[in-house]
Amino acid sequence: xxxxxxxxxxxxxATSIKQQIVTGRxxxxxxxxxxxxxxxxxxxxxxxxxxxxxxxxxxxxCQTQRGLGTFVTDSGETVQRLREExxxxxxxxxxxxxxxxxxxxxxxxxxxxxxxxxxxxx
Amino acid sequence: xxxxxxxxxxxxxATSIKQQIVTGRxxxxxxxxxxxxxxxxxxxxxxxxxxxxxxxxxxxxCQTQRGLGTFVTDSGETVQRLREExxxxxxxxxxxxxxxxxxxxxxxxxxxxxxxxxxxxx
DNA sequence: CATAGTGTACTATGCACATAGTGCACTAAG
DNA sequence: CTTAGTGCACTATGTGCATAGTACACTATG
Numbered sequence: 001x002x003x004x005x006x007x008x009x010x011x012x013x014a015t016s017i018k019q020q021i022v023t024g025r026x027x028x029x030x031x032x033x034x035x036x037x038x039x040x041x042x043x044x045x046x047x048x049x050x051x052x053x054x055x056x057x058x059x060x061x062c063q064t065q066r067g068l069g070t071f072v073t074d075s076g077e078t079v080q081r082l083r084e085e086x087x088x089x090x091x092x093x094x095x096x097x098x099x100x101x102x103x104x105x106x107x108x109x110x111x112x113x114x115x116x117x118x119x120x121x122x
Numbered sequence: 123x124x125x126x127x128x129x130x131x132x133x134x135x136a137t138s139i140k141q142q143i144v145t146g147r148x149x150x151x152x153x154x155x156x157x158x159x160x161x162x163x164x165x166x167x168x169x170x171x172x173x174x175x176x177x178x179x180x181x182x183x184c185q186t187q188r189g190l191g192t193f194v195t196d197s198g199e200t201v202q203r204l205r206e207e208x209x210x211x212x213x214x215x216x217x218x219x220x221x222x223x224x225x226x227x228x229x230x231x232x233x234x235x236x237x238x239x240x241x242x243x244x
Numbered sequence: 245c246a247t248a249g250t251g252t253a254c255t256a257t258g259c260a261c262a263t264a265g266t267g268c269a270c271t272a273a274g
Numbered sequence: 275c276t277t278a279g280t281g282c283a284c285t286a287t288g289t290g291c292a293t294a295g296t297a298c299a300c301t302a303t304g
Contacts (some may be wrong), residue, residue: 067301
């Protein structure tokens, strides 16, 4: 994974995991890697990994059981809600960005239509 | 201005100024507030304000003259290029966000169409 | 009970960000 | 020349992020 130095690593990894959850690549109830393994996989520090799971639990996406590990929530409804929430967040960030440079929703749709499609089909 | 604690203040203010430039509220050649004034206006430290102007100059958006102040670039072409660059950035961030949660360009347009329009007309 | 895997807690270091404060140099205007 | 406004340089402090390393507690398994 390529980290953006402008964004905290724990946030980037947490987002990556949430994306895997809402796309079903990590189904409800799935066991996540242990903190030390997660650190190895992403090339980060175990302390940072622990913090990531704490954040995911705080958001209700995962549950942690001492001595057992961290697991994706069992509630498919929670996962669906998370997906919609992430979509809404992306849309409102996008529209706010465009509004800041004097563009509206129509302009937004036009921009997306004209956007280069390289690597958009995967 | 309301600062997001997750994003460096200098970045947020620099973005705000660039938005004012590309929307014409700060026309080419306009004089920007002095570093100390900028700090007062945004409620930040003069050191941070100085850094913001350094960043804007690094991006070619502003020019600084010692003893005189900092000014918006004279080149309307540069301003137009900046606006397009900011728009492209917003679009690609948005599409990357949606792709991360398993949505494509068609979904994006649909989401924007259905988006709540409260305070979208200004 | 012994072990491996796990979460949790703690100290310490380096870095960037933001703050506070001071001083100096340059420019234009009186 | 003096003054006000300005950019610029420097030291110092506090905070959050990320790292490194160590130690302890819980759980399941054999």
